[in-house]
Amino acid sequence: xxxxxxxxxxxxxxxxxxxxxxxxxxxxxxxxxxxGPSGCGKSTLLRMxxxxxxxxxxxxxxxxxxxxxxxxxxxxxxxxFQNYALYPHMSVRENLSYALKLxxxxxxxxxxxxxxxxxxLGLQPLLARKPGELSGGQRQRVAMGRAIVREPQLFLFDxxxxxxxxxxxxxxxxxxxxxxxxxxxxxxxxxxxxxxxMTLAQRMVVMNHGRIEQVGTPEEVYAQPASAFVAGFLGxxxxxxxAARVSAEGTxxxxxxxxxxxxxxxxxxxxxxxxxxxxxxxxxxxxxxxxWTVTLNLIESLGGEMLLHAGVGKQACVLRIATTTSPxxxxxxxxxxxxxxxxxxxxxxxGQRLPS
Amino acid sequence: xxxxxxxxxxxxxxxxxxxxxxxxxxIAASHAPGDLLGRLPWLPGNRxxxxxxxxxxxxxxxxxxxxxxLGNSLVMALGIALGKLTLATxxxxxxxxxxxxxxxxxxxxxxxxxxxxxxxxxxPTFQVSAGLHLLNSYGxxxxxxxxxxxxxxxxxxxxxxxxxxxxxxxxxxxxxxxQFFLHSALPLARTPLAALFVLxxxxxxxxxxxxxxTTTDARYATVVMGMQGLINxxxxxxLPRWDLVMTTALLALLPPLLVLLLAQRxxxxxxxxxxx
Amino acid sequence: MGGSRTAGEPLPxxxxxxxxxxxxxxxxxxxxxxxxxxxxxxxxxxxxxxQGDAFGLSEEFVGLRHFAHTLGSxxxxxALLLTLAYxxxxxxxxxxxxxxxxxxxxxxxxxxTLFRTLFLWPYALAPAISAALWVFLFRPQVGLxxxxxxxxxVHWNPALQAGQAQALVLATTVWQLLxxxxxxxxxxxxxxxxxxxxxxxxxxxxGWRRVRDVIWPLLAPTTLFLVVTDLTFVLFDTFGLIDVLTxxxxxxxxxxLVYKLYxxxxxxxxxxxxxxxxxxxxxxxxxxGVLQLRLQRRRVPA
Numbered sequence: 001x002x003x004x005x006x007x008x009x010x011x012x013x014x015x016x017x018x019x020x021x022x023x024x025x026x027x028x029x030x031x032x033x034x035x036g037p038s039g040c041g042k043s044t045l046l047r048m049x050x051x052x053x054x055x056x057x058x059x060x061x062x063x064x065x066x067x068x069x070x071x072x073x074x075x076x077x078x079x080x081f082q083n084y085a086l087y088p089h090m091s092v093r094e095n096l097s098y099a100l101k102l103x104x105x106x107x108x109x110x111x112x113x114x115x116x117x118x119x120x121l122g123l124q125p126l127l128a129r130k131p132g133e134l135s136g137g138q139r140q141r142v143a144m145g146r147a148i149v150r151e152p153q154l155f156l157f158d159x160x161x162x163x164x165x166x167x168x169x170x171x172x173x174x175x176x177x178x179x180x181x182x183x184x185x186x187x188x189x190x191x192x193x194x195x196x197x198m199t200l201a202q203r204m205v206v207m208n209h210g211r212i213e214q215v216g217t218p219e220e221v222y223a224q225p226a227s228a229f230v231a232g233f234l235g236x237x238x239x240x241x242x243a244a245r246v247s248a249e250g251t252x253x254x255x256x257x258x259x260x261x262x263x264x265x266x267x268x269x270x271x272x273x274x275x276x277x278x279x280x281x282x283x284x285x286x287x288x289x290x291x292w293t294v295t296l297n298l299i300e301s302l303g304g305e306m307l308l309h310a311g312v313g314k315q316a317c318v319l320r321i322a323t324t325t326s327p328x329x330x331x332x333x334x335x336x337x338x339x340x341x342x343x344x345x346x347x348x349x350x351g352q353r354l355p356s
Numbered sequence: 357x358x359x360x361x362x363x364x365x366x367x368x369x370x371x372x373x374x375x376x377x378x379x380x381x382x383i384a385a386s387h388a389p390g391d392l393l394g395r396l397p398w399l400p401g402n403r404x405x406x407x408x409x410x411x412x413x414x415x416x417x418x419x420x421x422x423x424x425x426l427g428n429s430l431v432m433a434l435g436i437a438l439g440k441l442t443l444a445t446x447x448x449x450x451x452x453x454x455x456x457x458x459x460x461x462x463x464x465x466x467x468x469x470x471x472x473x474x475x476x477x478x479x480p481t482f483q484v485s486a487g488l489h490l491l492n493s494y495g496x497x498x499x500x501x502x503x504x505x506x507x508x509x510x511x512x513x514x515x516x517x518x519x520x521x522x523x524x525x526x527x528x529x530x531x532x533x534x535q536f537f538l539h540s541a542l543p544l545a546r547t548p549l550a551a552l553f554v555l556x557x558x559x560x561x562x563x564x565x566x567x568x569x570t571t572t573d574a575r576y577a578t579v580v581m582g583m584q585g586l587i588n589x590x591x592x593x594x595l596p597r598w599d600l601v602m603t604t605a606l607l608a609l610l611p612p613l614l615v616l617l618l619a620q621r622x623x624x625x626x627x628x629x630x631x632x
Numbered sequence: 633m634g635g636s637r638t639a640g641e642p643l644p645x646x647x648x649x650x651x652x653x654x655x656x657x658x659x660x661x662x663x664x665x666x667x668x669x670x671x672x673x674x675x676x677x678x679x680x681x682x683q684g685d686a687f688g689l690s691e692e693f694v695g696l697r698h699f700a701h702t703l704g705s706x707x708x709x710x711a712l713l714l715t716l717a718y719x720x721x722x723x724x725x726x727x728x729x730x731x732x733x734x735x736x737x738x739x740x741x742x743x744x745t746l747f748r749t750l751f752l753w754p755y756a757l758a759p760a761i762s763a764a765l766w767v768f769l770f771r772p773q774v775g776l777x778x779x780x781x782x783x784x785x786v787h788w789n790p791a792l793q794a795g796q797a798q799a800l801v802l803a804t805t806v807w808q809l810l811x812x813x814x815x816x817x818x819x820x821x822x823x824x825x826x827x828x829x830x831x832x833x834x835x836x837x838x839g840w841r842r843v844r845d846v847i848w849p850l851l852a853p854t855t856l857f858l859v860v861t862d863l864t865f866v867l868f869d870t871f872g873l874i875d876v877l878t879x880x881x882x883x884x885x886x887x888x889l890v891y892k893l894y895x896x897x898x899x900x901x902x903x904x905x906x907x908x909x910x911x912x913x914x915x916x917x918x919x920x921g922v923l924q925l926r927l928q929r930r931r932v933p934a
Contacts, residue, residue, distance in 0.1 A: 360740065360741055363736060363739075363740065364740065364743065366736075367733075367736060367737065367740075367747055367750075368750075370733075371747065371750035371751060374750075374751070374754070374807065374810075375750075376769070376776070376777075377762070377765035377766055377768075377769050377807070378765060380765070380768060380769050380775070380776050381765050381768060384768060392774060393773075393774070395779065396774075396775075396776050396779070442660075443660050443661040443664065444661070446657040446658070446660065446661070447657065447658050447661045449657060450653075450654040450655075450657035450658050451654075451658075452647075453647050453648050454647055454648050454649075454650055454653070454654035455647050456650070456651065456654050456655070459654070462658050462662065465662065465665065466658075466661060466662070466665065469665050469669050472669070472673070472914050472917055472918070473864070473868055473869075473917065475868035475869055475871065475890055476868055476890070476910065476913035476914050476916075476917050477669070477672050477673060477676065477910055477913075477914060478894075478910075479676070479893060479897045479906045479907070479909075479910045480672035480673065480675045480676040480679070480907070480910055481668055481669075481672040483672070483675060484667070484668065484671050484672045484675060485668070488667075499664065499668070500664070500667075500668035502664055503661055503664040503665045503668070503669060504661075508661070523647075532648075533648040533650060533653060534653075536648075558755075558756050561758065562757070562758030562759070562760075562761075562872075563758075564758060564759065564760045564871060564872030564875070565871045565872060565890075565894070568875075569898070580758045580760050580761060580872070581760070581872075583760050583761060583763075583764045583872075583876055584760070584875055584876050587764060587767060587876065596774070598768055598771075598774060601764070601768070602764075602765075602768060605761055605764045605765060605768075608758070608761050608764075609756070609757050609758070609761045612756040612757070612758070613753060613756040613757070615756070616752070616753070616755065616756040617749065617753065617756075620748070620749060620752065624748075624815075624818070624819050624822065
């Protein structure tokens with residue numbers, strides 16, 4: 001078990017910058033998820049931690065030891081890959097024990113570790129098979145087994161569930177979480193899927209365009225997104241982002257063609273300026289006395305709840321209502337109320353969160 | 357359904373027609389020389405074993421031992437096939453899995469040897485081999501032919517198509533370049549290697565011009581290059597010995613044919629594997 | 633195998649470090665190429681401009697004399713035209729035949745494996761051995777084919793009749809090449825995605841139309857590859873076939889460029905002419921290779 005520290009780590013490919021100087025501390029035993037759209041630099045960062053890519057600058061420390069110059073195999077880490085990267089010509093048992101054999105461990109020790117991993121992950125019936133004869137979920141489990149037999153100080157996961165179907169993905173997510181509870185190994189997990197990030201992370205790192213947008217617990221990041229990007233990236237469906245303006249007195253926020261909404265924290269400094277107004281889909285509540293009138297364009301039923309796609313003024317937003325049957329029909333107008341505590345304001349240019 | 361049967365019958369007829377040269381050889385090889393005068397018999401005779409024994413034992417007068425020529429052909433074909441595969445695998449691996457200065461130049465140099473097959477540069481290559489005193493040896497039959505642009509190119513394609521994460525995983529597991537080569541790259545390349553082996557074995561066995569030029573000593577003669585001499589020897593009698601000539605021809609075509617037929621499945625799969 | 637990395641992500645730097653190990657791996661092949669490929673080529677380049685005396689004791693620089701001599705000779709022109717006609721004719725015939733056979737066989741609902749074998753086997757035969765079989769088949773007074781021709785009134789004697797000798801060489805070459813073309817067209821057909829052919833079937837393309845509108849264009853890269861390999865084979869790999877069938881005769885009627893080079897080098901011991909002809913052959917092959925690269929670039933935008 002170990003801590004992981006990154007100091008001003010950056011990566012350039014030729015003239016292009018894939019990662020601006022980035023610092024991050026991961027505590028011993030912590031489960032940290034790097035999340036962001038493809039091309040945001042999260043995989044590059046992970047590969048530098050693994051040693052598969054060398055940083056253009058900065059320092060990487062595992063357990064307090066600088067590993068910049070170390071080969072991947074010398075860093076005492078293990079990695080699970082998106083496409084599993086199992087050796088297709090080796091049986092499951094051989095896949096699990098290959099790294100241990102290369103390290104010249106004693107045979108008894110290899111058997112002990114492999115048996116332990118096999119037990120933990122329920123791989124017993126698969127031992128003699130080749131990866132080609134396994135289902136996606138089974139392969140993923142073997143890939144995890146290959147990582148844990150090494151008893152590493154640090155686990156790295158690179159989009160491990162992306163190649164699985166939705167049902168299996170949920171299942172494996174739970175397994176990964178349980179595995180972390182049991183082993184308590186420090187883990188860095190990369191994904192583009194915000195649901196995976198929210199459910200797995202103790203702390204999540206949201207990245208975009210080669211830099212970190214926000215670091216925090218899933219609850220913090222969800223409740224207080226640091227930027228319009230983070231707000232629009234998290235949540236399913238994500239936060240509604242509306243072009244808006246602060247009133248001349250700085251006390252209200254105005255969306256075109258709609259009633260002004262009072263701000264709980266007035267913004268006199270930005271009076272009259274353009275802002276981005278963020279509203280979670282569940283923050284818009286149908287209310288006959290509501291202040292806004294919206295037009296329903298499309299109704300999607302998810303069983304236990306409904307998503308209402310609505311026009312607000314000249315813009316569009318989504319409402320999430322916990323109901324099984326809809327009293328409305330497409331084309332209806334509807335009055336909704338907006339709680340002033342549910343407002344998120346972002347700078348229209350930089351996208352940075354404004355204090356509220 | 358009916359059209360399928362029609363097509364199948366047509367194809368069968370065509371296949372039989374194309375097999376006629378081989379059938380005629382089989383008829384000749386299974387009869388006594390006297391039976392082959394005038395009209396050729398329609399059915400094979402019962403002298404095949406007898407003719408085989410004659411050819412492999414006494415052989416044809418004035419010609420090198422057929423058994424020895426077959427052995428030489430085998431040495432040459434195996435040497436060329438294994439040599440080509442070894443050199444090509446090593447080169448392809450180096451080019452795909454390493455980054456080093458002049459990497460591209462080295463690869464282009466190897467590929468350019470594809471441009472000039474031995475048949476167009478046999479004369480200067482012969483002169484160089486003669487200058488190095490290599491003539492009349494197994495070495496000269498094999499070594500000048502074991503550079504292979506085709507195999508290097510196809511194996512490079514194959515290695516480059518393997519998922520990069522496999523190498524990542526191996527590096528995390530602590531495998532060095534030679535360990536990754538022996539434990540992963542080589543076993544994974546089994547199918548294309550098998551296909552290439554068939555290709556190159558047939559190529560090596562079927563060489564004609566090169567052994568003709570470089571082996572004047574009958575001890576190193578191969579059976580394919582000896583065919584011309586065998587026909588001349590066989591037809592120099594008052595009663596031409598087509599029975600023995602065709603028996604030898606059958607022996608000479610059997611090994612590459614067997615290799616191809618036994619490995620046909622892999623061969624075609626390997627070719628399609630590589631093409632992707 | 634692509635798609636393992638999300639699009640837009642920079643390509644991973646997956647390779648080993650090492651300064652001398654890759655060169656060590658390349659060394660055997662590079663050595664063979666240097667000794668038996670580069671050196672001979674340079675040597676031919678030099679010999680083409682020199683004339684040695686009869687005893688090989690001295691040499692003098694003669695400039696372009698060998699070139700002028702070779703290119704000006706009627707025999708060389710004859711061999712060149714003959715070789716080109718021979719190459720084009722055999723390639724076209726076996727390409728068309730191989731394609732038709734492959735389409736017919738791969739379109740069968742059952743028995744494909746059997747027919748593949750039935751048409752594939754001549755591929756394994758050495759051209760010289762194929763020639764030996766055909767020599768016997770068309771030997772006057774003995775051969776089955778020769779007898780048949782006599783029966784229909786042909787005075788069959790390829791040892792004297794130039795046209796007959798040429799026809800015999802042509803037939804043997806096509807027979808041999810057919811298997812090769814069949815093999816590659818068959819492999820290409822098998823690797824076509826079935827969904828494409830099914831889509832064509834749904835579009836109502838059947839029989840001849842399907843072959844012409846769907847299969848032939850889809851196999852264009854294979855055709856391109858085969859045109860060049862066929863030409864290369866006929867131009868350069870048929871020495872054994874001709875040596876066994878006709879020895880270039882009668883009266884040079886089947887003397888291809890390679891055969892002529894062999895005669896000049898090893899029968900007439902004309903080192904200068906042989907060097908020049910070797911260079912010309914190399915140029916010809918290089919031209920073919922460049923042509924192939926050009927056509928491939930145009931066809932496959934990638």
